[in-house]
Amino acid sequence: MNIDIVAHDLELTPALKEYINMRLSGVDKFLGRIGEGSDLYMQVEVARITRHHRKGNVFSAKAVFRVLGNDIRAEAEGEDARVVIDVLKDKIADEIKKFKEKKEEK
Numbered sequence: 051m052n053i054d055i056v057a058h059d060l061e062l063t064p065a066l067k068e069y070i071n072m073r074l075s076g077v078d079k080f081l082g083r084i085g086e087g088s089d090l091y092m093q094v095e096v097a098r099i100t101r102h103h104r105k106g107n108v109f110s111a112k113a114v115f116r117v118l119g120n121d122i123r124a125e126a127e128g129e130d131a132r133v134v135i136d137v138l139k140d141k142i143a144d145e146i147k148k149f150k151e152k153k154e155e156k
Contacts, residue, residue, distance in 0.1 A: 051078045051090040058097035060109075060131070068131060070094055074113070080146040081117060084153050091116045092118045094114050094138075096131060115146065121151055 053145050055062060055070055074125045081109035095112045109129040115122040128134040 051075060051092060053095045054075055054091070055135065056093070056095045060096055060098040062096070066096070066131060070096070070135055073135050074142070077115070077139060077143050077146060078117075080143050081150055084118070084150055088118055096135070099127070107136045111135055112139055113142050117146075117149070118153075120149065139151055 053071055053074060055067055074092060074094060077092075081090075081126055085115065092113055092115045095110075097110045097140070099108055099110050108129055109131045110127045111131075112125045115124075115135040122142065122145045124138055126134045126141060128137060
């Protein structure tokens, strides 16, 4: 699976990039047989929402997972960039499971 990472108002350090790849590279396993043999692509956008706040929703992450010509989207916000990535992983996994159920019903 190819993962394209884009950062806005945030320095994309090698450690953060590695963490994003590590956490999100395994979400394709939720597709099961549906995703076999297809090119899977995910675009992840990580951003710092505000510069002058230190608490609250400071970081945002969005993911678009392209599979079988469909886009599966998820978003998350939070105080820490790594926690936001973890929440994003859970949300995208839930959306993939819903997509899989729809495909299996047909």
